[in-house]
Amino acid sequence: MSCPFYPRGSVEEFTTITRRRPGTRVILMGVTSVDNGPGSTSAPRIRSAPARRRPGLGLLTATLVTFAWVEAALLLADGGEPWWVPLVLPAAAVVFAVAGQVASMRRPHNRMGALLMLGALSMLAAGTAGLAAPAASAVGVILATMPLAVLVHLLHAFPSGRCRSGISRLIVVAGYVVSIVLQAPQYLFEPSQSMRGTLALADRPDLAAVAHNVQIVVGIAVMVATAVVLALRWRRATPARARVLAPLYLYGGLAVLAVPLIPDLVAPVTGLDDVDAQLIQGIVVGLVPLAFLTALMVGGFTRVGELEELSVRLAADDRDRLAPALADVLGDPSVQLAFLRTGADEFVDADGHPVMLPEPGAHRAAVPVEVDGGRIGAIVYDPAAADDLRTIRAAARVIALAMDRQRLEVELRAEQRAVRESRARLVAAADRERERIARDLHDGLQAQLVLLAVQAQQLAMRPDMPQAASEDAVRLRGRIDEAAARVRGLVFTVMPPLLVERGLVAAVEDLADRMPVPTTVTGELEVPVGEPARSTAYFVVAELLSNAVKHAQADRVSIHLTRHGGVLAVTVGDDGVGGTDGSGHGMRGITDRVGALGGTLKVNSAVGAGTTVRMELPCGS
Amino acid sequence: MRILIGEDDTLLREGLISVLERDGGFEVVAVAHTGDEVTRLAAQTGPELVLTDIRMPPEFTDEGLRAALRIRVAQPAMPIVVLSQYVQRRYAAELLARPSAGTGYLLKQRIGDVGAFCADLRRVHSGATVLDPEVVELLIARAGAAAPLAALTGRQHDVLALVAAGRSNAFIAHVLRISEKAVVHHVSHIYDHLGLAPNDDDHRRVLAVVHYLADAGA
Numbered sequence: 060m061s062c063p064f065y066p067r068g069s070v071e072e073f074t075t076i077t078r079r080r081p082g083t084r085v086i087l088m089g090v091t092s093v094d095n096g097p098g099s100t101s102a103p104r105i106r107s108a109p110a111r112r113r114p115g116l117g118l119l120t121a122t123l124v125t126f127a128w129v130e131a132a133l134l135l136a137d138g139g140e141p142w143w144v145p146l147v148l149p150a151a152a153v154v155f156a157v158a159g160q161v162a163s164m165r166r167p168h169n170r171m172g173a174l175l176m177l178g179a180l181s182m183l184a185a186g187t188a189g190l191a192a193p194a195a196s197a198v199g200v201i202l203a204t205m206p207l208a209v210l211v212h213l214l215h216a217f218p219s220g221r222c223r224s225g226i227s228r229l230i231v232v233a234g235y236v237v238s239i240v241l242q243a244p245q246y247l248f249e250p251s252q253s254m255r256g257t258l259a260l261a262d263r264p265d266l267a268a269v270a271h272n273v274q275i276v277v278g279i280a281v282m283v284a285t286a287v288v289l290a291l292r293w294r295r296a297t298p299a300r301a302r303v304l305a306p307l308y309l310y311g312g313l314a315v316l317a318v319p320l321i322p323d324l325v326a327p328v329t330g331l332d333d334v335d336a337q338l339i340q341g342i343v344v345g346l347v348p349l350a351f352l353t354a355l356m357v358g359g360f361t362r363v364g365e366l367e368e369l370s371v372r373l374a375a376d377d378r379d380r381l382a383p384a385l386a387d388v389l390g391d392p393s394v395q396l397a398f399l400r401t402g403a404d405e406f407v408d409a410d411g412h413p414v415m416l417p418e419p420g421a422h423r424a425a426v427p428v429e430v431d432g433g434r435i436g437a438i439v440y441d442p443a444a445a446d447d448l449r450t451i452r453a454a455a456r457v458i459a460l461a462m463d464r465q466r467l468e469v470e471l472r473a474e475q476r477a478v479r480e481s482r483a484r485l486v487a488a489a490d491r492e493r494e495r496i497a498r499d500l501h502d503g504l505q506a507q508l509v510l511l512a513v514q515a516q517q518l519a520m521r522p523d524m525p526q527a528a529s530e531d532a533v534r535l536r537g538r539i540d541e542a543a544a545r546v547r548g549l550v551f552t553v554m555p556p557l558l559v560e561r562g563l564v565a566a567v568e569d570l571a572d573r574m575p576v577p578t579t580v581t582g583e584l585e586v587p588v589g590e591p592a593r594s595t596a597y598f599v600v601a602e603l604l605s606n607a608v609k610h611a612q613a614d615r616v617s618i619h620l621t622r623h624g625g626v627l628a629v630t631v632g633d634d635g636v637g638g639t640d641g642s643g644h645g646m647r648g649i650t651d652r653v654g655a656l657g658g659t660l661k662v663n664s665a666v667g668a669g670t671t672v673r674m675e676l677p678c679g680s
Numbered sequence: 681m682r683i684l685i686g687e688d689d690t691l692l693r694e695g696l697i698s699v700l701e702r703d704g705g706f707e708v709v710a711v712a713h714t715g716d717e718v719t720r721l722a723a724q725t726g727p728e729l730v731l732t733d734i735r736m737p738p739e740f741t742d743e744g745l746r747a748a749l750r751i752r753v754a755q756p757a758m759p760i761v762v763l764s765q766y767v768q769r770r771y772a773a774e775l776l777a778r779p780s781a782g783t784g785y786l787l788k789q790r791i792g793d794v795g796a797f798c799a800d801l802r803r804v805h806s807g808a809t810v811l812d813p814e815v816v817e818l819l820i821a822r823a824g825a826a827a828p829l830a831a832l833t834g835r836q837h838d839v840l841a842l843v844a845a846g847r848s849n850a851f852i853a854h855v856l857r858i859s860e861k862a863v864v865h866h867v868s869h870i871y872d873h874l875g876l877a878p879n880d881d882d883h884r885r886v887l888a889v890v891h892y893l894a895d896a897g898a
């Protein structure tokens with residue numbers, strides 16, 4: 060674990076995390092329990108809610124379920140027609156409690172589970188209204204419409220269990236006010252609402268009616284505001300998220316509306332009797348927790364690991380797994396790591412490719428990763444998938460050291476890439492320049508030499524020319540022709556016209572034509588090879604042929620050209636003396652050139668066994 | 681003789697016209713600036729010989745050669761001379777692939793030797809094949825690398841090169857300062873050696889040799 064690149068203190072801090080490994084238990088189903096133990100003062104400052112054992116959770120669920128049983132039994136004892144009607148609310152409460160338990164186990168840091176438990180509690184409370192005992196019944200009367208407020212709360216709090224915006228918090232509070240505070244006048248001023256009027260202060264049905272109307276109006280306002288907030292949230296979500304959110308929001312909204320509307324509006328219109336209405340209500344409400352639970356588990360809302368588990372996985376020294384491990388833990392498969400290049404205001408990904416950090420307000424967001432107060436990178440994530448900015452900040456602290464360590468490799472990769480690209484650009488630029496020079500020589504100088512020769516000859520042929528001057532002019536023409544021949548040779552060396560005009564195979568055949576020893580060209584290139592591979596391959600062949608004649612004293616040379624996918628392979632073999640190590644000036648030049656384009660050059664040259672050089676060069680697809 | 685010129689470079693075109701009209705006494709009937717124009721004007725203006733640069737617009741590759749090959753198909757009797765800044769065995773082989781009227785393949789630099797150049801045009805017009813010495817050198821080097829040309833004597837080599845360039849026995853005798861009888865002797869020996877049938881027709885003799893050389897080792 061010694062790493063010379065890190066400040067001593069940081070390394071210690073990191074090892075503190077890894078030493079905790081024996082005490083870590085990773086339990087299936089994604090529940091991770093790490094006992095921070097009493098020595099937590101020396102633990103790294105991870106401020107996300109630490110995972111704790113939750114013995115109370117099961118107890119709470121068990122208590123709720125027991126209460127539901129008791130309530131159901133008491134309600135059954137009181138009798139009713141048909142017999143199952145009193146069971147609707149306790150049954151719904153059990154579904155809420157179990158869903159809450161599962162959600163809490165799967166997502167220990169997510170408050171959706173707790174909210175579902177609250178839903179169970181509100182169901183049980185509302186259910187007590189039918190009990191015979193006046194005190195118990197009073198609780199039910201007071202909290203009769205609280206399940207609606209909890210439903211609204213669930214919708215606003217999804218997926219993290221926390222209300223993310225001030226507006227949401229305001230609406231949720233308003234929901235509780237409507238369902239609890241505005242409910243009060245109805246039993247305070249209407250004795251018939253509570254058992255034997257125990258809760259009534261005065262018999263003022265008129266006041267109760269006014270309060271009921273106010274409750275309806277504010278309630279509608281809460282629902283409309285909720286619909287607007289959810290619609291906006293849905294529109295801002297990524298398509299994948301939106302697909303999960305749309306059915307959940309629609310169903311949640313339907314449930315919120317169904318509870319008050321089924322008995323008051325739907326039943327009278329459809330002729331549904333009271334019993335059926337209650338059954339439908341119960342089913343609609345009972346499915347709500349299942350809808351939330353399902354939505355929480357699919358579509359990337361699920362966090363399958365915890366931060367502590369992340370630190371353990373990082374300690375496993377599997378650096379390329381950093382981003383995937385983070386994605387698992389944050390429940391966001393789209394998580395990316397952006398590394399800040401030292402001394403450059405540029406972020407790159409793990410492969411060294413430049414990346415842009417998202418703009419504020421985009422579909423993606425970024426949280427900085429810092430080491431010793433200095434920025435080293437960022438976590439780029441999907442804000443819709445993230446349940447809590449604090450969790451991501453904590454994750455940023457956990458991965459900081461591992462990321463800083465990986466950054467050195469990433470920077471190296473980025474630099475290698477930059478150097479490779481720059482070398483390839485240099486080759487391409489040099490080729491363009493060669494081609495331009497060849498064209499200038501060809502179109503300019505050679506044409507002028509032709510005209511000069513013509514003029515010299517015409518001068519020589521002038522009838523008034525003295526014999527000696529005429530002979531001089533002819534000699535001059537001969538010198539001009541020699542110069543032209545040298546320019547032709549120069550053009551060939553710089554950039555052979557045939558390569559541009561007829562491609563690689565024709566140009567290589569032309570090279571073979573000019574060889575003083577038998578030279579064969581075989582192979583096929585069905586697709587023309589583009590620049591810069593074309594001229595690189597040509598100059599490689601030219602150099603190898605020249606070596607075969609000059610150094611290897613070969614009697615026969617063979618050239619083979621093939622192309623497999625995006626790789627051009629050229630093999631040049633001779634029967635010469637062999638024994639070259641490919642370190643000559645010309646060989647170094649072509650080796651550099653091939654390397655600049657990401658190709659390879661292999662020299663096989665045993666003494667007395669000839670020389671075979673194989674070049675492989677990426678040439679586009 | 682009425683000549684169609686294909687040349688896109690203004691200065692060279694003017695130089696060519698001056699050589700052809702002033703020194704050669706030819707008539708330039710039309711001037712083409714692209715390969716397609718060469719083909720079209722060859723059909724429209726009815727020249728007695730087509731003289732074209734190989735490298736022409738729009739691609740500046742081998743448009744002139746392709747135009748020449750198209751004319752070969754459309755007007756097989758049309759004598760054609762192609763000019764280039766450099767020579768290729770491949771281009772010579774393509775040009776000579778189809779037995780037809782007079783054919784020339786010359787380096788542009790040969791224009792400078794005005795008299796010889798105009799004489800070459802006349803020979804092509806009369807049905808001869810004229811290859812630039814550099815083309816012949818390429819052909820012989822190529823063939824020599826693969827075939828038993830090495831067994832020829834130096835003098836026979838010289839004769840072979842001149843035969844391939846399209847020269848007559850009289851010309852060869854003059855250049856090499858030997859008797860025509862000696863030339864005939866050399867040519868017959870070369871023919872025996874290369875396994876070619878003896879032939880009195882100069883033009884067909886050239887073609888046979890050129891084909892032998894172009895195909896050797898290919």
